[in-house]
Amino acid sequence: MGMTIWIHTLEGRNYSQDSDDHSQICRHLDAIDETCKKIGVKSLSEFMDYTDQEYNYDEFDDEDEDVALDPETGLGYGIDDMTWFDSQEGLSSFKALKTAVASSVITGLDADEIVDLMEELDNCIAILEKSAAQAGKFHLSLIE
Template sequence: MSAILHIATLCNRQFQLHPASLRQVIVHLDGLDALCKTLGVTPISHFIDLTAVEFEEAAALAGDTNTSSSLDPETGLAYGIEDMEWLPISTGMISFEALISHLQRNHPKELNGAPLMQLVEELQRCETTLAPLEIEGGQFNLSACTRA
């Protein structure tokens, strides 16, 4: 079972799960984490929230296929804001900016064979999504799920 990542943001209790998936980020997560370590910034895997995966697995074990009757009113999901792990956007911005800058100038061995242009585009999408919320003290995570 492979995971899919989406950016989730939270600012003033306004939750948004952004629809575009981060396919290259998840495929090259180990290389990105190694590069983050080299650059001295927080690894991307530190931003991943597994709440959706845990709820999907629990529902499958319980044989529960109808979760629509118990959706959280703030998130529209089977779980609420407090169930998820949140990080300050400023922490993520430091990592995303460092990776983007490095990848635009270098071809690191940690990502040998990776489609760097696509990877940079996904990291820039993270940066663009998070930047407006950073000054408002927003929070984020990279929400992992097993379905698109």
């Protein structure tokens, strides 16, 4: 299985881990971050949370141990173990990035990749608009 990025939100203690696959964002993260720097917004890699990846790699080291699942997340780690970012700040970066991608500022992508990337950006923007309206937080989670 390849790497991808999921977007998770947090409003109060309400953790949402439902996410579409954002493989184009993951695949082109270096070019996306370079574009973010050019347009003067926070890079998407600055919104990354690696808790899931770290947990899964550590789990392979401790295969014999039974792990209690966190009651809020249903995972082997909790909300407070993760790194969270202001949804409004993320929304600003995603909207500016979408405008840049639509203006062909980002290089190295073919037409199909641009269409797919725009769909992923639209998805993230929709999620962040809802979260920002509730003064929520979010992160991008690297999933393998």
